[in-house]
Amino acid sequence: MSHHLKEFPGVPLKDSDIQEGKVLTTRWEVKAEYAWDTGVALGEFFAGLKDGRILARQCDRCGRIVVPPRMFCEWCHRPNDRWVEVKDTGRVNTFSVSFVLWDASRVKVPSVPAVIEIDGCTPGVGFMHLLGNVGTTLEEILARVKIGMPVKAVWRPASERTGAITDIVHFVPREG
Amino acid sequence: MGYKNRVAVLGAGLTKFMRRAQETGKELCFEAARMALDSAGLELKDMEAVVMSTAPDAFDGVHMKGEYLADGAGGFRRPYMRSYVGGGSGVFSVIHGWYHVASGHFDTCLVVAEEKMSPCMPHPQAAFNAIYDQFTERPLGVNLLWIFALEMNRYMQVHKIPLETISLVSVKNKKNGLDHPCAQAGIPGEYTVKDIMDSEVLVWPVHRLMVSPVTDAAAAVVLVSERVAKRMTDKPVWVEGVGWHLDSSYWTNRDLYYPKYVEYAARMAYRMAVITDPRKEIHLAEVYDPFAYKELHHMEGLLLADKGEAPRLLEKGVTQRDGDLPVCPSGGLMGVGNPIAAAGLMKVAEVFWQLRGEAGARQVSRPVKRGLAQAWGDLMQVGTVVVLGV
Numbered sequence: 001m002s003h004h005l006k007e008f009p010g011v012p013l014k015d016s017d018i019q020e021g022k023v024l025t026t027r028w029e030v031k032a033e034y035a036w037d038t039g040v041a042l043g044e045f046f047a048g049l050k051d052g053r054i055l056a057r058q059c060d061r062c063g064r065i066v067v068p069p070r071m072f073c074e075w076c077h078r079p080n081d082r083w084v085e086v087k088d089t090g091r092v093n094t095f096s097v098s099f100v101l102w103d104a105s106r107v108k109v110p111s112v113p114a115v116i117e118i119d120g121c122t123p124g125v126g127f128m129h130l131l132g133n134v135g136t137t138l139e140e141i142l143a144r145v146k147i148g149m150p151v152k153a154v155w156r157p158a159s160e161r162t163g164a165i166t167d168i169v170h171f172v173p174r175e176g
Numbered sequence: 177m178g179y180k181n182r183v184a185v186l187g188a189g190l191t192k193f194m195r196r197a198q199e200t201g202k203e204l205c206f207e208a209a210r211m212a213l214d215s216a217g218l219e220l221k222d223m224e225a226v227v228m229s230t231a232p233d234a235f236d237g238v239h240m241k242g243e244y245l246a247d248g249a250g251g252f253r254r255p256y257m258r259s260y261v262g263g264g265s266g267v268f269s270v271i272h273g274w275y276h277v278a279s280g281h282f283d284t285c286l287v288v289a290e291e292k293m294s295p296c297m298p299h300p301q302a303a304f305n306a307i308y309d310q311f312t313e314r315p316l317g318v319n320l321l322w323i324f325a326l327e328m329n330r331y332m333q334v335h336k337i338p339l340e341t342i343s344l345v346s347v348k349n350k351k352n353g354l355d356h357p358c359a360q361a362g363i364p365g366e367y368t369v370k371d372i373m374d375s376e377v378l379v380w381p382v383h384r385l386m387v388s389p390v391t392d393a394a395a396a397v398v399l400v401s402e403r404v405a406k407r408m409t410d411k412p413v414w415v416e417g418v419g420w421h422l423d424s425s426y427w428t429n430r431d432l433y434y435p436k437y438v439e440y441a442a443r444m445a446y447r448m449a450v451i452t453d454p455r456k457e458i459h460l461a462e463v464y465d466p467f468a469y470k471e472l473h474h475m476e477g478l479l480l481a482d483k484g485e486a487p488r489l490l491e492k493g494v495t496q497r498d499g500d501l502p503v504c505p506s507g508g509l510m511g512v513g514n515p516i517a518a519a520g521l522m523k524v525a526e527v528f529w530q531l532r533g534e535a536g537a538r539q540v541s542r543p544v545k546r547g548l549a550q551a552w553g554d555l556m557q558v559g560t561v562v563v564l565g566v
Contacts, residue, residue, distance in 0.1 A: 008358050009207035010192030010393070011199060023198060027297075028237060034310075042311050066429055068312045074424060094333070094432065096325030097380035102317065104299035110380075113322045115330075115428045125429045128313055128326075138380055147333045165312050 041069045044083065046163040052155050056086045056121055064122045086120030088153035089174065093117045093126055097141050109136045116151060116171055132170035150176030180280030184405035184412040185270075185564060187216025187398040188525035193360040193513030196294040197392035201236060204394035205248030205290045208518075212286065212396035213250075217408060223398075224282040226251035228258045229269030229289040231516040234303035235296050249288040249396075255281075262307075263466060263553025264420070265289065266395070266520015267560040270549075271418040273399045274562075283401040290394040291515035300390050307555065321379040321387070327432040327556055328381050328469040334433040335484035337472075339381055343372035344490050345468035346385050349504050352497065353511020355537035358522075360391055360513035372468075386468040388514035395521035397528065413531050416546065417451070417563035419444030427555050438477030438552060438559035445548075445561040446479075454479050458563070459544040460530055461501065462523035464551045465508040471495075474550060475503065477559065498541040505530065505540050520551035524562055531566045 017023050038046055041057065045068060048055035058065045059073035059080035073080040095114035099106055112131040117124060132154060135141045151171035161167040189211025191197070191204050199207070205228075213219060228249050233241045242258030245251075259265065259272040266289045273287035293300040304320040331337065346367065353364025367385065375385040405412040421440035424430060442454070451457045461480060465471040472486035480501060481489050489495055495503035506512055506526035509519050527547035529535040546565040552558060 005357065008190060008192050009199075009211070010194055010197055010204070010358075012192060012194035012361060013196040013198050015196070018196070030237065036310050038311055046311070066426070068309075068426070068428075070426075074426070093428075094326045094330035096322055096329055096382070097377070098319070098322055098325070099376075099380075100301075100319060100321055100378050102302060102305050102319045104301040104319075111317065113316070113318070113326065113379075115326055115432075124431055127428050128316065128318070128323075130316060138377060142380070147330070164315055166315050 041071045045069050049165070049167040050161045050163040052158065054086050054088055054118060056084045058082050058084045064125070065120065066125050067118055067121055067127050084120070086118050090116040090118040090126060090151055090171070092131070092145065092147055092149045092151060094147060095131060095145050097138055110138065110141070112141055112145065114171070129168060130170040131172070133172040144173070150174050179278040181278050181401040183274050183277045183399055183401065183415040185397050185415065185528045186218070186400045186405060186408055187212045188528050189215060189396040190358050190522060190525055191393050192358045193391045193393045193515060195360060195390060197292065201245055201290050201292040202248035204292065204392065205245050205288050208394035208396040209249050209286060209288050212398050216398040218284070218398060220250045223250060223254065223284050223286040225255040225276045225285045227269055227273040227276060227285060227287045228256065229260065229265040229517040229521070230258065231260065231262060231265055231291055232303055234306060235291065235293045235300055237295055245290055250286055261553055261558045261560065263464070263516055264520065264551045264558040264560040265517040265553065266522070267524060267549050267551035267562050268420060269517065269521055270397065270415070270524050270562050271420055271560060274415050274418050277399050277401050283404050285399045286396065287399060287521070288394065288396045289517040289521035291518045292392045293390045293515065294392050321382055323556060324467050325379040325382045328467065330432045331469060331473055332381060337487050339373060340369050341487045341491060342386065342469045342472065343369045345465065345471045346372045346510055348496060349465060349508045349510035351511070352505055352538065353507025356507045356512045358393070358512060359507060360389060363389055363513050364507055364511045382467060388466045388509035391513035391515040393513065393515035393518045395518045395525055397521065397524060411532050411566065413528050413564050413566055415562060416565040417445035417449030419561040421559050422554070423557040425555050425557060427557065432556065434483060435473060435477035435552065435559060437557060438474055438550065439479060441559035441561045442478045445563050449563045449565065451563070455501070458501070458546055458548050459542060460505060460527065460540050460547045461503050462506060462508070462526050462547070462549040463503050464520070465504055465510050466514055468510060470552065471503060471508070474552060478548065478550060478561070497538070500542065502540040502542070505535065505538050523549040523551065527564045531564055
């Protein structure tokens, strides 16, 4: 029936309609605060980061060694079996070059988010982090960073670590 | 299959797609629901149940949004249920409604999908941050574009797909959107590959003209049992297949180059629709395209192309409105707009109109008897598929 309709419902507003007060708006700001428990698995993982170690969990049934760690194997749906210290090196599984912040504002010097496959884990398994020392412009970064590139964690100085994912500053290229 | 009723789509309704609508979400729901009922020739009193789909409450700043929207959607004094699987919600809403009727519990069900993203200031992007892991991801400063850029790059690298080819999706869908009466101002248009490639790099490889916009809108469809459909219309459009599938939230532990969960959702829908060769038996597809690359990525997951083959079908013109397999003849999210849940239901409405030959300037050239609508969402992990046929 859409082809019979001349005009569909809806009144589009312009930003100026709001700025100039042509339509009424009511504003509200959320004030919400949360304290999240890191939980059993991530608690241990973050304690490990504070010591400069990356800890993974291994499942004896499927054999997978995974990060971020969890106390259960979601594949086998059973408790997994042990902590395994893996390396602080890995390979770039994929990356991007971000000029946008969380609020959609723009930055001149981009960040380089990447999925890092961690050495010692099951192939293809890793976590998201940032790449560093790979240039400050899109051209430099694209010339430098390749999928499959070997990288190494740069740790925050031990005294500054808080037991958080940011205890690793970023990953930088290394000789593979 | 063990279900009681065959289910038909009897009517569809849609509001304009707008960057900011004057109407509230409730008012948008009313407009879409009213239009769907009018087009079906039914009244709210005829609806035995109502199903609502709408994405994160954080956009509206209204918790229990399902209940807030219920009155506009007609969801009071009758069984009412909200379903939500992120971006997959709009297509999932039809699956949800299908269950209501197929189960034999109801003969009629009104399905409404709504999104009003504009209230969230300064930009709805901010509301998306709360979907990421609060321990391992949020402290890195993650935003929504990051993860799609990561997936897009992985897909491009594995199959060696040039950005120029992916830009062709934007060119096609933005052109198709010019014929959609609900398209959001400034979103459809005539663009060249160069225009797309020259647009601002947001999070490489994603450029501004490879992303769908923020949109306010609502959509609705009326689902009825075969018994009611036969009384009401000579042109029933049947829900022939439904499928959905969820993969792990540990998205950094799986290879993003291929959406396996979309394949499983599609296989489920094809099995139900007794489709053995989707490339021949699906005549048009409204594939989920919030980003340009997603249309290609999803065509492969839907088994409408081999892995890595979708870019070649696009280059050959197969997916144009006059091609053998028109994809996103509506203009899709890239050409019409992306009011999350309502965008998915818009795709189902488009397939409905195409199968009835009522898509006007958007009508595809080839004869169509069976079409597919698909959506995708959560943390790159859910696929929802509906196959409609006449």
